[in-house]
Amino acid sequence: MLAITRRNEIKDILLTQKSITVTELSQQFEVTEETIRRDLKLLEENGFLTRTYGGAYIEEGSVTQLEEELKQTSNLSGYQRIAKKCTQFIKNGDCIFLDSSNISISLCEQIQSMHLTVLTNSLKVINYLCAFQNIRLVSLGGNYSPAYQCFCGRGALTGLSNYHLDTAFLSCASLDIVHGLTDTSETTAQLRSAVLDHSKNTFLIADSTKFDRTSFHTIGSLDKVDAVITDIRLPERWKQASKDRQFQLFECCEPI
Numbered sequence: 001m002l003a004i005t006r007r008n009e010i011k012d013i014l015l016t017q018k019s020i021t022v023t024e025l026s027q028q029f030e031v032t033e034e035t036i037r038r039d040l041k042l043l044e045e046n047g048f049l050t051r052t053y054g055g056a057y058i059e060e061g062s063v064t065q066l067e068e069e070l071k072q073t074s075n076l077s078g079y080q081r082i083a084k085k086c087t088q089f090i091k092n093g094d095c096i097f098l099d100s101s102n103i104s105i106s107l108c109e110q111i112q113s114m115h116l117t118v119l120t121n122s123l124k125v126i127n128y129l130c131a132f133q134n135i136r137l138v139s140l141g142g143n144y145s146p147a148y149q150c151f152c153g154r155g156a157l158t159g160l161s162n163y164h165l166d167t168a169f170l171s172c173a174s175l176d177i178v179h180g181l182t183d184t185s186e187t188t189a190q191l192r193s194a195v196l197d198h199s200k201n202t203f204l205i206a207d208s209t210k211f212d213r214t215s216f217h218t219i220g221s222l223d224k225v226d227a228v229i230t231d232i233r234l235p236e237r238w239k240q241a242s243k244d245r246q247f248q249l250f251e252c253c254e255p256i
Helices: 003-017 022-029 033-045 065-074 076-089 102-111 123-129 154-160 186-196 236-244
Strands: 019-021 050-052 055-057 095-098 116-120 135-139 143-145 150-152 165-170 174-176 180-183 199-205 217-220 227-230 248-251
Touching (some): 033 050, 033 055, 076 102, 076 199, 095 102, 102 199, 123 135, 150 186, 154 186, 165 186, 180 186, 186 217
Parallel strands (some): 095 116
Antiparallel strands (some): 050 055, 143 150
């Protein structure tokens, strides 16, 4: 069996079982445990799994490529309302950051005629904006994660350290008043957390699926963002949280 075939089968096993041991995989594929450890290390670098002593697991909420594509079209109207609101905080000449969220693609559609510098770790953003000469496009390095279609890890963090941004537009897997911004992927959480420290202004762009949930990895507390932009009308406790944590709250509920 080719190594790439074995790794794809390991992915299928983890998507079903959520966790597996090195010994079990070694016996199933009839290869050494050292070979399996190399497979798991590579899959971890790609953002698919998390290694533990003697095995690996994927966190609850980890997504496949197909699930990402379905999510991208499931709330397109909400993404567009959020993206349109974001443009009110962008002016020609700005240096902005776009992450690998689905809302970032809707935002690309809104800014494609502006003169901007866009820093990103998202392959989807790169592919969309590379055709526009008025956009100075800067890509972060790092390891490519097929699951999230983005670059992350130490290389991306090192690349980010060279830049300072006017405005960053960030998303997250989950958002909670107490626990703040959290993510299902450790590497994307680390990068998003670092962006918070490299931007003059930070807008959290979050659709209705993000609220009142908590994922495994911390990005940062709500008081580290300047504003939250969403596509729904939020309960009163979120309005009170915006006052307590001193961030603006924009509810883009009306159709465009």
